Structures are given as structure tokens and as C-alpha cells.
């Protein structure tokens with residue numbers, strides 16, 4: 533008889549976003565006269581840049597010609613894109629990354645999730661709390677997380693990210709093997725400076741640990757001392773894998789293109805993780821479509837850079853509007869300076885879901901309860917800067933008058 537992977541049965545329901553959506557739609561039904569404004573979505577809203585669309589059209593036309601047709605592509609990505617990534621995202625910052633250390637993929641989510649395949653089941657995994665749920669759930673699926681008891685997985689090492697520590701995790705006090713870090717952070721919108729990241733590289737070296745560094749929001753960084761890549765820190769190539777994505781950088785959430793960097797210097801017992809990941813991708817992944825990789829390449833063109841940076845600026849202006857309005861309303865807020873997320877403390881000791889309900893019921897604005905990202909998110913709500921400016925302004929006016 534076939535047996536299922538019963539680790540899947542241990543997963544608690546993905547209740548956060550479904551509950552948010554259910555509550556929002558129940559509210560709409562009960563109050564058809566009220567406008568709903570979603571400040572909860574983690575998806576971009578601005579259309580693709582003209583330079584990207586132009587490149588995509590051109591690639592589509594090529595595919596209709598005998599000379600320009602592309603069938604199965606290299607699983608690691610076409611060199612034209614890998615070389616552009618090396619040039620623009622690394623060499624330009626003084627980081628030496630080789631073309632064959634870049635693996636183009638259809639998403640940072642898939643890569644963050646699949647990377648676990650190249651690690652043994654008996655690794656101790658450390659995650660931040662609150663956390664992007666993909667890191668936790670994929671380790672649970674692999675049997676690495678143990679059992680879900682109360683609010684925690686029994687075998688994971690949780691690193692609470694709290695206000696008193698600027699939402700930075702503390703270096704583990706016990707030995708862990710795999711460490712997920714995400715800066716700029718989803719959900720807190722906070723980030724780490726070069727100096728703050730150095731001890732993590734030292735810890736990983738001293739303990740033979742691997743850092744899985746998710747830099748999906750790198751394009752939102754505005755402050756000089758915040759690194760865009762973990763490889764800006766000396767020695768990181770020996771201990772870290774980096775995940776990047778065109779999703780938030782260039783509005784590719786529906787277009788799908790990302791990449792993962794696995795340096796040759798990263799070895800466990802003499803085995804290069806680069807060769808294991810290469811084997812993984814060649815066996816389990818078909819590569820990103822030629823047309824999409826051409827679109828991603830256009831992000832690095834002069835026009836592409838100008839246009840995509842405009843969109844980021846627009847979202848960051850929304851973030852500023854949110855930060856300022858909530859601060860004016862008397863709330864304590866974090867994030868939103870180097871990230872499209874604002875992490876707002878609920879007033880008067882309210883719990884995340886209580887504050888979520890109050891905002892929804894009194895203003896029609898939908899947020900995301902922080903507790904849904906992990907127990908240390910309790911008492912916060914997350915707002916995103918991906919709405920239109922008009923809706924952002926409107927939502928903030930409503931929340932301000934609610935809190936008066």
C-alpha cells in the first residue's frame with residue numbers, strides 16, 4: 533500500500549490569509565455601502581515596465597521564427613541573464629560572483645522551499661519569529677521541524693525578533709546547522725546593517741552552519757549601511773546561499789523569475805553545495821521560459837532600471853505615508869524605510885486579531901495580523917505599501933480618525 537508523507541498531516545491549516553480574506557468578504561457582504569481598502573496584500577499593483585514589455589514582445593516574435601525559436605533551455609538559466617545578474621547585482625557592488633554560481637528560477641518561494649532537498653533531515657534549523665511561513669512549512673514537510681505543539685514546532689530553533697532588539701534575531705545560544713535570515717524583512721519591514729550581519733557569518737563559520745539569506749526585498753533598501761547582498765560581508769561566500777527575485781524588484785509576481793546564488797566556496801565536508809543544487813535543478817526543474825528571461829534581462833537595461841526604480845519609489849512613498857500617518861495617530865511603527873512593509877504596534881495592549889477586527893469594522897481597511905507570522909508577532913499588524921497612493925492616503929485618513 534502506498535504511504536503518504538505524513539509530515540503534511542502535521543501542518544496546521546494555512547489559516548492566516550484565508551481568515552483575513554474570509555473576514556474581509558464577510559465584512560463586504562454585511563456592509564455593501566462601505567469601501568474596502570486592502571493594505572494586506574503582499575503583491576505589487578503597478579504594471580510591468582515598458583522596457584520589460586518591449587523585450588518580452590520581441591522575444592515572443594523570435595519564438596515564432598525558425599532562427600529565434602527556443603525549446604528546452606538550460607535549467608540554470610540562459611547566460612545572457614546570468615551574466616547580467618553578475619554584472620549589475622554583484623560586480624557593480626564589488627562582489628565577485630561567477631556566472632555558474634547563479635541559478636535562475638521561477639521564484640524565491642520555490643527556491644527557499646526546495647533548497648531543503650540538498651540538506652539531510654537531521655539538521656537543526658533556526659528561523660526568525662515572526663517569519664515568512666515558507667521556511668517553516670517546507671522544513672515541516674521534510675520532517676525536519678518535529679511536531680507542532682502549541683504555537684511552536686518542537687525541533688525548530690526560534691529566534692524572536694522583538695522591538696527591544698530592533699527586530700533583529702539574536703545569535704543562537706545553542707548549535708544550529710541551517711539559519712534562515714530575511715533582510716529587508718517580511719513581515720517586520722526591518723533590516724540589518726553590514727556590522728549587524730558580521731557576527732552571523734562568524735557564527736556560521738565557527739559552527740559549520742549554512743545561512744539561507746532571503747533578499748527578495750533588496751530593491752527597497754534606501755540606507756547606505758544596509759547591504760543589498762549577504763556577500764557584501766567578508767567570508768559570506770563560504771557560508772551563505774542567497775535568494776533574490778524579480779517579483780518585488782520589477783513587478784514580476786505574475787511573470788515569475790528569480791534567482792539563487794550558490795557560491796563554489798560553500799562546501800560541507802568537501803562537497804560543493806553548488807554541484808548539489810545544480811543536480812537538483814537539472815533533475816527537478818525545467819528552467820524559466822526564454823521569453824520571461826528576456827523580460828528579466830531588460831530590467832537591467834538603462835530604461836528598465838529607470839522605470840523599475842520609479843515603481844519602487846512609488847511604493848516607498850506609500851510606505852512613508854503609512855509610517856507618518858500611523859505615527860501621527862499615536863501608534864508605534866517600524867519598517868517601511870528599506871521595505872514595503874510597516875509593522876505597527878496595536879495600542880493599549882490589544883492583540884493582533886483584535887486590532888485587525890477593529891480597523892476592519894470601523895474603517896473597512898484590511899491589514900494582516902502579526903500573530904499569523906509567529907507568536908512573537910502578537911500585538912502587531914502588518915500593512916503593505918503596494919496599494920495605490922490614493923487608497924493609501926484614504927486608508928490612513930480613516931485609521932487616523934478612528935484612533936482620534
Ligand code: PLP
Nearest residue numbers: 639640641664718748777779790
Ligand atoms: N521571500 C519573501 C520574504 C517573500 O515575502 C516572498 C513573497 O512574498 C518571496 C520570497 C517570494 O518571492 P517569489 O515571488 O520570487 O517567489
